[in-house]
Amino acid sequence: MATRKVAVIGGTGAEGFGLASRWARAGIEIVIGSRAEERAEDAAAKIKDLVGGTVSGLGNEAAAASAPIVVVTVPFAAQAGIYRSIANSIGPDTIVVDCTVPVGASVGDKATHVLGVWEGSAAQQAQSLLPKETTVCAGFHALAAAALSDLDREMEGDVLVCGTNKAARLEVGELVTAIPDLRFIDAGSLENARIIEPITALLIGINRRYKTDRAGIKMTGLPPT
Numbered sequence: 001m002a003t004r005k006v007a008v009i010g011g012t013g014a015e016g017f018g019l020a021s022r023w024a025r026a027g028i029e030i031v032i033g034s035r036a037e038e039r040a041e042d043a044a045a046k047i048k049d050l051v052g053g054t055v056s057g058l059g060n061e062a063a064a065a066s067a068p069i070v071v072v073t074v075p076f077a078a079q080a081g082i083y084r085s086i087a088n089s090i091g092p093d094t095i096v097v098d099c100t101v102p103v104g105a106s107v108g109d110k111a112t113h114v115l116g117v118w119e120g121s122a123a124q125q126a127q128s129l130l131p132k133e134t135t136v137c138a139g140f141h142a143l144a145a146a147a148l149s150d151l152d153r154e155m156e157g158d159v160l161v162c163g164t165n166k167a168a169r170l171e172v173g174e175l176v177t178a179i180p181d182l183r184f185i186d187a188g189s190l191e192n193a194r195i196i197e198p199i200t201a202l203l204i205g206i207n208r209r210y211k212t213d214r215a216g217i218k219m220t221g222l223p224p225t
Helices: 014-025 037-051 060-064 076-089 122-129 145-149 166-177 190-196 199-209
Strands: 005-009 029-034 055-059 069-072 095-098 135-138 157-163 182-186
Touching (some): 005 060, 014 145, 029 037, 037 055, 055 060, 060 076, 069 076, 069 166, 076 122, 095 122, 095 166, 122 135, 122 190, 135 166, 157 166, 157 190
Parallel strands (some): 005 029, 005 069, 029 055, 069 095, 095 135, 157 182
Antiparallel strands (some): 135 157
16 A cells, blocks of 8 residues: 555544544554644543554644645634644645535435535545645545444445546545445545545435444445455
């Protein structure tokens, strides 16, 4: 695997913590980012206790400057502020992976409602807040935080990744397949985030109807990888 170091902004939350833990267990160096460095350090120590590996905690700006891939796992209500705070810390060769979902719960509405975003999607909003040369991908939306955090069970399902260029999507795909039993699906250009992001709201509704918290997606009819 080419990428050996990843910064997870929002790594103190359920989704970010689950992803960071599974990548650390796979041997990837992890930097947890948080607005409060102390919280990031606490989360890093907890991950090391759970799975071992090389894990550290920094403030968001320092974390964003520390790794070639920066994964942002924050609620939509916090997204714009976070990107404004880290924009000057993102290097020209950095790949930013946005996992944000614009669901109504972030503004006090229902979690099954999808909010309209002027730019078309949360990922495209992220792109508009970063330097023009920044490579942005979107992915990991359909992975349940509860399943990610349950480290005693393997994940399963497909991860749709879209982004500004194929090379970046393939590199993010390596992060997908670093987690056993997950399959990377190249979902094309970043514009497709406006289709992919709402799947999370659909899955939330399915979870409620079927009284679970682990619904995911799987594509059929594709050639074996």
